[in-house]
Amino acid sequence: MNFTDLQVFRAVVEEGGIVKAARKLHRVPSNISTRIRQLEASVGIPLFHRDRQRLHLSPGGEVLLGYAERLISLSDEARHVVSGAAPQGLLKLGALESTAASRLSGILAEFHRRYPDVRLELTTGTNDALVSAVAERRLDAAFIAEPPSARGLAWLPAFRESLVLISSADHPPITTARGAEGQSLIAFPNGCAYRRVLQRWLKRESLATVRVLELSSYHAIVACVAAGAGIALMPEAVLDAMPQARVRRNRIPRAQSAMATPLIWREGEISPPVQALRTLMASVVKSSGRNSDGRRTKAGK
Template sequence: MSASVGPGWQAPLPLLDLDVLRNFVAIVENRSFSRAAQQVHRTPSALSMQIKSLEATLGKALLVREARRISTTTEGETLLRYARRLLNLNQEAVTQFLQPALQGSVRMGTADDVGTRLLPQVLSRFARFHPSVQVDVSVAPSLELMERFDGDDLDVALMTSGTDGLPEGRGEVVHSEPLVWAGRSGGLASECRPLQLALSNHGCAWRRMALAALDATDIDYRIAYVSESTSGLCAALSADLAVSALPASMVEAPLRSLGQGVGLPVMGNYQVLMLRHPDRQSASDALAETVIEAFQHWSGQSLELASA
């Protein structure tokens, strides 16, 4: 005789498979089943079956399969946030038991544009996993960072490629994104002639790329504002006094990407390079890997915003 079930009884909710969630995140970040399959060492058909099973479990469509790319539905974007949190928590829990505690200190140098955007995320994550490691951070121009790294004054250095004086082939590429023309939303600075520019100091890769693109056109321009920091550039743009070249991920309200509708030339992509000593202490390697993970997460968020 079977036992009776009380009126308040409910069937337990299904448990989400972390491996499936990891693959789901890889598909979204790569915008492709085939590229994700290479990353997680599975076949595209196996990933497709996992996603169909996940959608059946949750009763919601999670991905939109288009001809050239994969995008998320509203429910897929919601799951993506939960998936990343669950995967991070799982890694934190496993690390607590299996990874030996790191000690000591690590010296990190970063260019201003990278530091203002990435450092909070990197330092927060690194501190959670390695609370006993002291991180000394320096912010300086890319060329100075390379010289300090070569002089054994830094363990990890993040630089902007294309900086004047920076040799070709130095460092590994850890991030790449478009450089775009930016100005105040609803502003008129882009219509002024000569075009009023807000740029960084000589030697900056953004400055070089912006001027090279403009010099290939017949657009008359003048450099009206110069700042060592991105916050200074953004201040001039927010006041609608000029336009500037910024990485796409840095363009936030009240600024907007001007696009090609205003007749300004395409500048292409800029890259962030990393220098690190492969034979250094594990704390240095751990920080470098945390930086790479942060860039991957950052790129995934940028793709989400671009497809919204």
């Protein structure tokens, strides 16, 4: 299996065909076709289903693409490390909306100052969606709500969040789960770790029998709570960033309210941009006085 063939293979997949891949790689289409045939002969299976002028990845091609991306990434990492070059290229970063809103502005500004040759794309989503995106290589790294349980992911503690239950300003104080009975819950869609915390605090196996209003914006959630539409659980740091919000803050036990936000990436595949972000976050953790050993911990351990 030739490394150049793998690079050509990935380009064909990314560009959606032979001609566009040839244009990207500054080669003639016949050369690209020959490379693909050589790679298919090497692995012993067809990598594409051919439908007239269109190519569709075969199941075997899907598997090989994952390995090709890992090998190319490792090659790029080795070249940058050995040469001592500054990180460059694209960093596809994910984050919870709460983290992006309340924690990342200064960090991303500092990252850009230190590593101006890295182009950063930020995607927000729920905890579970971000974990899946990193595991499936759609994101390089992500800030999530809790240490991941998925295999193959490494993590570094980043921020500590304190969750608070909010209700309308004129609602009586809520001190126990019983005090929340009869209230509609306002939350992010399924996959949100904070939604699961609220479910555990309410001592419910599921929220199927509870009225749930699903929203995808903390500003919308706070506005609905303030209007008396229901209650919600959210990081207090996000609420602190909304001084105009007229809501009541109700405390829940620390066992449920205290959460750590880790930075996750794929174990053994840490690229130069991810390594740079990890180094920056380790310094942030150290300066904040929290655990600063910079370890990479396997999920579930």
